[in-house]
Amino acid sequence: MNSNNPSLITRNEQLNYKPNIKRNLGNRLMTGLAALFSIVAVLPLVLVLGYILLKGASKISISLFTELPPPPGLEGGGIGNAIVGTLVVTFIAALFAIPIGVGGGIYLAEYSRSDWFAQFIRFGTNVLSGVPSIIAGVFVYGTLVTTRLLFGNAYSAVAGGLALSILMIPTVIKTTDEGLKLVPNDLRRGALGVGASRFITITRITLPAAFTPIATGVVLSIARAAGETAPLIFTALFSPYWADLLSVDGWFSSIATLSVLIYNFSIMPLEVQNELAWAASFVLVALILALNLSARWLGRVASR
């Protein structure tokens, strides 16, 4: 049979890999280029994290967490009030964004048909997630701060939290919607089939089944909100004092946050303040990366 087609054997030699012909050279060149691009892409993270570790971690001490920032010209001090403030403002943001986001996601995934209203909400969610964060600050400034709508208070922790929640809502809606859509329809039909109402089906069957993706999305959106600065600089403003959280007034007056502290202190021509900005960056990045990695871990544990 082979003797009928001797050309097969001679052609066989062409199947050897020839490293120096044009297409193979081009191939390796492109691979090298892609590798180079990846290194360039990873480099900033390594550099940023490296510097934060270098400059920030050396400043970590007990007083950093327990003391107030020093007045200009003085040494020492800490960022205790800003750490508390970031937690407070992020908590307020989550308090508004999680119910609204999860509720909206439930509507989109469980109730909506493809009518104009659902399409409009989906479209609006996408558009809202593209709104620049500074615009959320401008909006809250225009509605709550200048008008003193919040019981006569202008700049306040609640106003800052509301501005942040505007940025969180689209993320929470999207992850809830997508998480619920991953729940097999059989579960819904099964629950409805044995006589459960829609309310029971959603709260007892589909929401628990979609808990992990929703929780992951919520944690990620909290991490993003904790690092946001632009919506806070003229809503929560800043304060050199401890927030008085035991009284209602404390929640409705201006409050320090880590991100605004970094911004304010980095543009001051003062060594002490600049050092505190690096220390605050370390604390903030550690907090955000911890939230991010825990969200990732949550997703991985549940997918097993």
Next chain:
Amino acid sequence: MSSNLDDQYRLRKRPQSEKLVDSGFKSLAVGLASVVALVLFAILIVVFQGGLPSMLRYGWEFLITSDWNPVDDEYGAGAAIYGTLVTSILSLFIAIPLGVGTAIFITENIIPKKIRNFIGLMVELLAAVPSVVLGLWAIFVMEPFIRPGLEMLYTYFGWFPLFSSPPMGPGTLPAVLILVVMILPIITAITRDSLQQVPKRLTQAAYGIGTTRWGAIINVTLPAAISGIVGGVMLALGRAMGETMAVTMIIGNSNNFSFSLLAPGNTISAMLANQFGEADGSQVSSLMYAAFVLMIMTLAVNILAQLLVKRLSLKY
């Protein structure tokens, strides 16, 4: 006997309370979903209304003149609008090859999976670093580091309008570089997702008819994934336009119009961050007008992104 059985198996009627809870829950969900629409409209209305006095006073001229003088009450956002466009588009041009290249490198089977996942994780973590921290890094580390390079650009290419002023620290080009760092993760993540969704059989068919790895990537995989990539790029453009903190800290906040990338400049969002807190009267209104312009720009980009993704998606 039989009537007993009937009783036992008679369908239970839903009590009124259960129906009430059910419909109440649905209305609650609808209500919470409408918050999104309400907030979106409210933002548009509040920003538009705030800017209205300046819109009536300056009209379209506001968009092209660049006096920004609170003392004389003269406002024009030309320099800031130009800065917004230049920084976002330039950073996009740098970030697209880097981001798409990285995405290809970590989806195609070039290096071991563990290293690929690690690079992917690093890029995603980069997206999590807050903008204000990147700004701090840009002020104290990146800008001093690239200063000699910028000075060389000025000495050798100073005749070129884009490099026609001596670098003095903060400027447009450092802002562009930090924007690249900020939008790179978005482009990489979305490109990676869309590359992964391209069916394996397409690439395998290309290999089967004798192409090389990059022949397949350039002629088959990338065209098949183009809708997702374009969507990601547009999203990144929107993000770059609205990005505030890092840019504010490094761009220099100067309202003097200059073509030079080495000179301090301004963007709309940087201007808002800088001046909003202590502005009053017609300055607030002018800032709101600028904010409205920024909002329309990002809205247009985002809507265009959604349309392009729909138009470009291939059926395979």
